[in-house]
Amino acid sequence: MRVASGSLQGSVPGSEDAAGAQPVASTARSFGQNTMPLSPLRLRFLVASLLTVSFLGALDHTVVSTSLATIAGELGALELMGWVVVGYTLASTVLLPVLGKLGDVLGPRRVFLVSLLLFLVASLACGFAQDMTWLVVSRVVQGMSSAGLQLMSQTIIAKVTTPRERPRYMAIIGAAFPIAILVGPVLGGAITDYWGWSWVFWINIPVGLVALAFAFVAVPRLGRGVIPRHYDVAGAAAFTLGLVSLVIGVTWASERSGGVQAVAALVVAAIALFAFFVIEVRAPEPMVPLRFFANRTIAAGTALSAIIGVGLFSITAYLPTFFQMAYQVSATVSGLVPIATVLGMLVSNLVTGWLASRTGRYRIFPIIGTCMGAAGLFLMAGLPGGLPLWVPMLVMAVVGMGTGSFMSLIVAVVQSAAPDNQTGAITASINLARQVGSTIATAIIGGSIAFGVARLLPAGLDPASLTPHAVHQASAATQGTVAEIYGQVFTPIFIALATTYAIGIIAALLLPHGRLSDEPHTATPEPAESLSA
Template sequence: MTTVNEAAPPALPARQVRLVVLGALLGVLLSALDQTIVSTALPRVVADVGGIDDLPWVVTVYLLTSMATTPVWGKLADLYGPRGTFATAIGVFLAGSLLCGLAQGIGQLIAFRALQGLGGGGLFALALSIIGAVVPPADRGRYQGAFGAVFGLASVGGPVLGGGLADSLGWRWIFFVNLPVGLVSLATVWTTVRVPRTRRDHRIDVTGVVLILISVTALLLYLNWAGRTHGWTAPGSLALLAIFVVAAVALLAVESRAPEPILPPQLFRVPLVRVGGVFAFLSGFTMFSGVVYLPVYLQEVAGMSAARTGLAMLPLMLGIVATSMGSGMLISARGRYKPLVVTGAFLVLLGTLALTRIGTGTPYLFIGAAGLVFGAGVGLTMQPVITAVQNSVPLQDIGAATGSVNFLQRMGSVVGTALLGSVLSSRVASGMADALSTVFLVAVPFAVLAAVVSMFLVEMRRPAAPGGAPAQPAAEAAGD
């Protein structure tokens, strides 16, 4: 029988809960924007500080450090509480943002982006942990649906804002703009979140952190260098792949014995966490195929400016926003999430299949419709799985569970971005339109796998009020 966590978060006044959610959403906005706002300003960066050969690392190093530290922040939230941990993460992110804006060379910018990523890795997972810590299980879906909406807005608004700032105030302002938003988020969460916690002895799993960094770095280097420069089977490439495998195996062994593991193995004995983690990886891979490479098509093939591309992405954004918020409300009202996730996974598959058909001269009506379907699927799959995972573990493990699943989702998005980027680079000689259709074609098998895995997720019902009777599988509770 599938059960949910029965410990009730501390009861807070509705106004205070709304303020907490606002502060957390601002943190998510910073994290989401930083994945989209930088790319459109990169040409300006090169013109100012040089270093075109090292330019990809401005993006890659942020993804690397943010992804590798996501489960670390989740564990720290369980050990020290979400408020102080969130404050630390956003402080590190803002320090990195300030230094990025002041960088005088490409080497400095890369180093400061790594620092920014260290903090950025905690913003999304910790914001979800804060919601899990202060919002009763019955209401989490409604609030967390807004998180997907923020991501949708950032995916469209980021390129437009980045291009606009780079053209007007200069590229440094794509980093300086983080400061006022981040300070408001920090102040809001710090003054409103009051979560009592029991002090307990703890140890930081330093070995686990190091092995995560080594394994993820080796994998990203393999995907970035092997596919684009050295070849998939070159000796250096295979050496990187071997380092990844060895470090990953060592990580599994270390985490099974660590007193306070970063990725607690016992959490993955929970069916929702285990299957939800696999689904998060696959959906993250597929999701970024449309979010990252559809704008490339609109600019490089359709010839749109950055601002027009943002407008052309509105159908995809509206799909994400509408279904993210709608799914949250449905989960809060009905307590069931699986039909939403399965529907969303098949919509993403349908949208991905449609995007394989785009080329030169494709009518925008077709592109907009494909983007709307794709976005609607993304909105139905992003948050419901995390909400269900949070409701399936004890309150004291919410941070680790959220961080672990979010880590796998980020891992999927980074692997997808790197692998599909390598496919694009290898195919671009045949024409950008053909290369991009190939990119979407490569994403199709991952979308198929995500749809299949979604059907193995365990449905459950949870009590409308926290602390009620244990949940039952939906088939037993509903009699269907």
């Protein structure tokens, strides 16, 4: 049995045109089921519009972090503070496959514009919040709409570019995330200090309205898919229940505070996710097209996307704490390490996107990138204490460069291996793998740090009150003890993450050889390969 990937004739090996259709001329770009020319000027305008909107969605995930304490204090609900972030993240993750399917059915332009309008309304509601419950609900809506912005931006780019062009433009859109990581916390703190925390959300309104006006003009009316006779409501419900239960269960289990509740949540997650798998296999119109994961390109690309979430995104938030404790540096200085990591990611993301579009070659970049990530994290695990801070900064910059070299590229490659009428669903699946991996790994790492430090601390040191400021004011002996403890706790974490990247090397090697084509939704494989049984 030959596994076909739909409307592509080998944009990457392992895919072919099931209908046997000839590729259209390279002078036109395919819009869904229609083909129409798109001028270079309009394409640049479109990319600028999508980048602005993607940056808004990514920024809203990072800009709130520095204002959380102020928000919780003014609204008087410290115990709900974490849900301002968790609600946003969970909503944006859970809605990915649903929005991907809607984009394929209704057209990505409609989903994109509705998501942008909903995002602006939710931002307005967040700023007017009178209590924490109001804010959390508004943040959930914001997360849902943010998922639509990020996902449809990538889907629209896939619809209006050839496989050869796609990595360059996808890298530009993907640059929104690392830029948001760099400027978000600083911007959020400055807005909170000078304007008030409400403007952390309201700043989206003027920028978003301009982006909305651009989007109405720039985003073309893309072809709609066939309206399904049956919507996969059962699959969506099972997936939502399974993912929410999984995140809650892993969080409780990693904190060693959930007990029976954690076990119950994990059992519910296992049952719901198993039911989701069964539903998707049998559904006539599945929300997640599992059959396409028999394609080697899609399977390997999805694994690589998950490895990015597990291997790097999960540890970034904990790096400042590690360096404040293990290297005895201030909070400001400790932020230099994640900044170096993200800068490396940003630069390599843009460079490899340009190179892949210029040469058509893509396989070498994830191979080199996963090797760099594995080597850098193994080196982090073995760095002795007392080194100047520029050493781990350089090492983590290498990890960031390795990750960025295939972060956006792998999305473009997987899109090229999928049929045109499933672009949204496949794009959602690869993003979903990354976000779920990051969410679960972040919870596990956080719980491991808390448990490990508490277990190793000598008598007389209370882990609940062990802040970087308190440690820096303690005796030299205490500082040395704490530094050694954090080194012991983080070493196996770095080793585990390095092993994740080492597994990624295998996934990268499994990518078929091929060259991205100048033809819309086609490529010239070298040699042509497809999975067969």
